Amino acid sequence: MTNGLVCNIQRFSVHDGPGIRTTVFLKGCTLHCFWCHNPESIRPKLELQLHMDRCIGCGECVRVCPTGAQTVTSDGEMVFYREKCTACGACVEVCYAGARELTGRELSAEEVVAEILQDRAFYENSGGGVTLSGGEPVFQPEFSKEILARCREEGIHTAIETAGNVSWEKLSDVLTLTDLVMMDLKHMDSDKHKWAVGAPNELLKANARRIAETDRPIIFRTPVVPTVNATTDEIGAIAAFVRELQDHRAALHGEAAAPISLELLPFHRMAGDKYNSMGLTYQAKDIEPPTKETMVALAESAATYGIAVKNR
Ligand code: SF4
Ligand code: SF4
Structure with missing residues (x-):
């Protein structure tokens, strides 16, 4: 039995994959996005708010x-x-x-799965399931694998939300138990990526390509953050990369291959109180969220690359 550090278990989630889901937020991340909406999930230890x-x-x-x-x-x-x-x-x-x-709570995989199973009827009726998020679920690979494996045994659809900045060895191991991958793409320029999130993007781009080579559905997700990536050029570069991966997959698996899509998520400032409660500086406090018009324009522009784009 594997224990892990859990930030939160959110039941009845409707934004973390298809249908009604339970999202398990794990603690610990390899990135430090300066606008992070879940700052309480970054550090891999218990903390007082x-x-x-x-x-x-x-x-x-x-x-x-x-x-x-x-x-x-x-x-x-x-x-x-x-x-x-x-x-x-x-x-x-x-x-x-x-x-x-x-x-943060230290829980066994068994305890987490017991909570997930409480809503089994909702998953069955809505086409939902469980999503491991964070933080970075692959930061605790053994714990994540055990939760996913037990959910699979129970016939529950499994998904992960990963930033992709982890070794392929660990990520691919977790992927063997994952029905849907949601992966962040924040910027195509490695220097700007490093400035915004604390690490270059070569590793996650290589991982994205490898995931595309499997025949597993992928939703790439881009938080649209003014000063980081809220221009048609920057979102266009992400869309072009997604198109490249879509073509790569089609060449390997044919036109009926599992779908790849892009989802744009607007930055918001609702996490400000969390930063205060944890004694952290909220570096995004002066950034204005993108307007609806900006989000629509960016999504329309991304769709011109011939990929499926969802705007939230
Ligand atoms: S302030 Fe920290 S160390 Fe002191 S009682 Fe609270 S949790 Fe424990
Ligand atoms: S934080 Fe305030 S209300 Fe809570 S135990 Fe301390 S003094 Fe009392």
């Missing part, structure tokens, strides 16, 4: 904290030293105001 606007000043957290991470000054000011916090959770237990929250 603080919502001090809910604090009623009872002082219980100070009383129980074993490391002195949470203190109060003689003036009654609450001071938190994140570097001293071991995420033991003692303060979360006693904070009845809900001002403290642990991000």
